[in-house]
Amino acid sequence: MVKIIRRWKLDLKQLILLLVSAGIALAVYSALMASYRVHERAFIKDTLDANQAYAKKLATVTELFLQSLNSQLRVSAGHIAIHFDDSHAIDVELARLLTQTNSFDSLVVINAQRKIISAQPSSLALKGLTVDPSLSLPIELQQPHILDPFVSPAGNLLVSPTFPIFSSDGTYLGFIAGGIYLQGDTILNQLLGTHHASEHSYVYVVDKNKRLIYHKDNNRVGEHIQGNVAINAVLSGQSGAVEALNSQGVDMLAGFAPVSTTGWGIISQRALTSIVAELDLTHTNVLYSTLPFALAIFVVTLCAGFLIARPLTQLAQNVSSLSPGNLRCIDETPAWYFEAENLKSAILNSSELLGQEIRELEEDRKMDPLTKLNNRLAMQLWLDNVKSMHYQFSVMALDVDHFKSINDEFGHAVGDEVLCALAGVMKKNARSHDFVCRSGGEEFLIFMPFVDANRAFSIAERLRIAISEHAMPLSRPVTVSIGIACWPAHSKSIDETLKMADKALYQAKNKGRNQTCQAQLTPHAANHDVARHAV
Structure with a gap:
């Protein structure tokens, strides 16, 4: 007797259960992962932009504060010049300035021989001392100057704005110096520590020698920082944002801006780990919100699968009772196609619901939010397609004339209306087949496939x-300057063609604006046969 060994196999209901479970899980996972990556890039960009904007704002506030100090010292210098030989009168003026303004932690008057003739508060006991030659730069300059951070004779680390004192006949008498302590609860620390871009960001300030003059950790004030990309950039006069390691080895998102009058640099930064933690929390909440909908889709799809499987199961049960002559109807039944098609539809439906948000985010990435034109990402995708198909085109580079003056005179809101x-x-x-995009600020690019240079000039x-005749939302007409280049007529490189269009644009600017200029053919491009690029 032959023993029949039956191997265990999945039945149709178990197979549907596994496929539905795996399909929905993969769809949810892929949608969440794609969303995570998109949001991660957006979070980092927004944080860098916010930190840069805050650093600029704080640099402006610091500039205004230093200008205020300079004005206060100028007034006192005028009073002191009248009574320069009266030590008591000078003491009274310094005491007045120290108590009435609350801007300085200490004040001294130093004559042209580097001798301190008055100091407030008097408890400093500095009167009669001669300052170190390294601090005599204001005597040499004989003009307002802010000394680099130094340790005073009283042992305080401070920064000191100074103002010269001249007699009525123009004779240089010395200078008045205001001391602002860099450690402790001082006026400068209150100014820089009052505002915060966010609870996760913090600010620090360095002088031109890369020494910390403000930090949330007061013990680090006076420390020299080396190898910091953000500090190197801001001390070279740049304003921007960068992702870089700080001196403690922590990955930071830093925005920075210089204080031009002093050579200081202000850096606002946030740890990348806090961005990741916030993003993880956000997507955990998204996952919890998605699970009920995914569960509902799972139940509906599984029930539909069981309903589809029921007639097939009954058909399978009836196969054993069929006679050999009646197998044709079973052979012609499209059972597997029917099952696979319905299962695929259920999975695609669930994937479509969960992936809709990702597709919308992808479309938003290709559009400029202000003008609703294509942005640089969409432009690059279009150029990649053009290059692969060898379509020749002309490109117009447009720039609004005197746009900065429009923003300055009418405000940025009107400037945005002009751009729209x-x-x-x-x-x-x-x-309909031209490609119009905003390349940045008040600059635009228009790509015209199969248009030569002469026709492009007429269109431009x-x-x-x-544009010059269009009614704009301000009391004067708006004009543009345009530069034109053709690919591959002007250059075999698309990037070089765009640069040539930009160069022609600035040629139009230099010729007086409100006009169109064409790029000049290079010798190589002039002999290049563009006919082989036409489709």
Whole structure:
């Protein structure tokens, strides 16, 4: 007797259960992971922008504070000059300035021989001392100056703005110096520590010698910092944002801006780990919010699968009772196609619901939020397609003339309205297959496939005139300057062609604005046969 060994196999209901479970889990996972990556890049960019904006704001506040100190010292210097030989009168003036303004921690008057003739508060006991030659730069300059941080004779680490004192006949008498302590609860620390861009960000300030003059950890004031990318950039006069390691080896998102009058640098930064933690918390909440919907989809899909499987199960049960002559109806039954098609539809439906948000985010990444034109990402994708298909095109580089003066005179809100109106004129005058994008600020690019240089010039002139005649939301007309280049007529490189269009734009600017200039053919490009690029 032959023993029949039956191997265990999945039945149709178990297979549907596994496929539905795996499909929905993978769909949810892929959607969440894609969303996580998109949000991670957006969070980092927003944090860098916010830190840069805050550093600029704080640099401006610091500039205004130093200007206020200079004004206070100028007034006192005028009073002291009248009574320079009266030590008591000088003491009275310094005491007045120290108590009435609350801007300085100490004040001294130093004559032209580097001798301290008055000091407040009097408890410092500095009167009669001669200052170190390294602190005599204000005597040499004989003009307002802010001394680099130094340790005073009283042992305090401070920064000191100074103002010269001249007699009525113009004779240089010395200078008045205000001391602002860098450690402890001082006026400068209150100014820099009062505002916070966010609870996770903090600010520190360095002087031009890379020494900390303000930090949330007061014990680090006076420390020299080396190898910090943000500090190197801000002390070279740059303003921007960067992701870099700080001196403690922590990955930071830092925005920075210089204080031009002193050579200081202000850095606002946030640890990258706090961004990741916040992002993890956000997506954990998203996951918890998604699970009920995913569970509902799972139940509906599973029930539908069981309903689909029921007639197939009954058909399988009836197979054993069929006679050999009646197998044709079973053979012609599309059982597997029917099952697979319905299962695929359920999974695709669930994937479509969960992936809709990702597709919308992807579309938003390709659009400029202000003008609703294409942005640089969309432009790069379009150029990649053009390059692969070898479509020749002409490109117009447009820039709004005197746009900064529009913002300065009418405000940034009106400036934004002008950009939107300008975008509307460009879209109205563009052909359906032209590609219009905002490349940055008040600059735009228009790509015109299969348009040569002469025709592009005519189109550009019509557009320029249409813009100048268009009613803008301000009391004067708005004009643009335009530069034109063609690919591959001007260069075999698309990047070089764009640079040539930009160069032609600035040529139009230099010629007086409100005009169009064409890029000049290079010798190599002039002999290049562009006909082989046409489709």
